[in-house]
Amino acid sequence: MTLPQGPVAVVGLGLIGGSLARALVRAGIDVVGWDPDPRTMVAAEAAGVRAVESIEEACTAQPWLIVLAVPLVVVEQTARAVALAVSPGAVITDVGSVKGPVRDAMVAAGLATQFVGAHPMAGTEHSGFHASHPDLLVGVRWAVTLDDTTPLDGFCSVVELLVEVLAGTVHPLSDSAHDEAAALISHVPHVVATELLNIVAHSSIRDVAVGLAAGSFRDGTRVARTDPARTEAMIVENAGWVAPALLLAARDLERLAQDLESNAPTGWFFSRGDALRSGGADLGSQALRTMVLRADDRWQSDLASWGARGGRITGIGEASSLVVEDPQV
Known part of the structure; x- marks a missing residue:
């Protein structure tokens, strides 16, 4: 697969949003960014982010992906702002550490069929763009959440970005499992x-x-x-x-x-905790196989159930095929 054409818009340029924006810029991807702090915008532009003056402007820059990296307390109002300007073909994701309330906000804003939830298992005790770093989200584990409204193409594109561009590993899960x-x-x-x-x-x-x-x-x-x-x-x-x-x-x-x-x-x-001390929490080196997703199957629930058993995605191929590692039996 190849990523869709167009920039990636990052709404919120704190520790996680800023680190993601920096990593994508370093990878040669056009990044449009917005943050309510003017000083952050100046610093982000100096780091290669194409700064815009509003969420609406970020959405109308024709991004194929919009990443919401705002505090949880403002996700709902941010989703409403995005809904007013986003194109129907854009994919929306987030980096929040809680997924159920974020999906609720997307549903309320009418964005459910464009939304693919995500959460990088990385961070520091610091905050703000000044604490961000292009390596923070490289090679980390991501939870990517889905329900029966999750778009297949959008899911595959987000996974491709995470595993191919950011060298990450994806654990597909339901919101509640996450x-x-x-x-x-x-x-x-x-x-x-x-x-x-x-x-x-x-x-x-x-x-x-x-x-x-x-x-x-x-x-x-x-x-x-x-x-x-x-x-x-x-x-x-x-x-x-x-x-x-x-x-x-x-x-x-x-x-x-x-x-x-x-x-x-x-x-x-x-x-x-002896079971974890002996390494039981690590899947270790597992055999790779290919999993093909088909839009006419119950692919979302089947994939989330597989992920809840410990399955993870390590690569992506053609025609909605995933390179996966199965959980230990």
């Missing part, structure tokens, strides 16, 4: 990191603790050092999956505390 997984491996860790930081910040020996802190505290609290409003929005938007995971963690920690107080055995707590 949001449940993201709660476990991203959102709950953000909450735990924030609590670790909170405990030390309000301790009577805070200064001593900070003075003694080394790698374990630094690594355990790294993501808590990002913008707290951004973290809060992410957690709140995915509350349905984050809350039960936190309750489970709280029950385990409370039991551990009780066992420590009573000198009871605690091995049950420290050995529960």
Whole structure:
């Protein structure tokens, strides 16, 4: 396959949107960009992004792909603005860490049949275009979400961009599967990191603790050092999956505390993750095969179910064919 003609429009040029724009510019792709911050626009233009003055202007620049890289709290209003100017043939994607609410916003704006959800599993505790880097999203894992309205051509084009241009790997998932997984491996860790930081910040020996802190505290609290409003929005938007995971963690920690107080055995707590310590979370090197998608099949649900079992896409061929790695049996 070859990518459609035309530029890629990136709406929102913060850490992720800016890194994506920089990577695409480096790959020789025409990138149209917009951000509400004038200073960001100046910096983006200096980095090779074709800056425009509005979302409408970005949409009318004839992009084949529009990437929404705005905060979750403004996705709904951004989708409405895009809907007023986007051409029917354009594909719309996003980079949000929660997918269900984003799809709801697309449906409400009338953009469901143009939308392919996406989330790069990459980032830092920093924010803003000044923190972006063209390598941040290269070679990373992406979740690409779909439902029964997802366009086949649009899905394949987004996947091609991610695996061929950005050298990534794609995990196709339903929105709910993504949001449940993201709660476990991203959102709950953000909450735990924030609590670790909170405990030390309000301790009577805070200064001593900070003075003694080394790698374990630094690594355990790294993501808590990002913008707290951004973290809060992410957690709140995915509350349905984050809350039960936190309750489970709280029950385990409370039991551990009780066992420590009573000198009871605690091995049950420290050995529960043995399956992942031994490498069970890594698919390893799997045999490659070709999967052909056909628009007249239930390709969206079948592909999402396959992805939920651990399948991933590593390449793309002709006529909607994917190079895939199957999950371990």
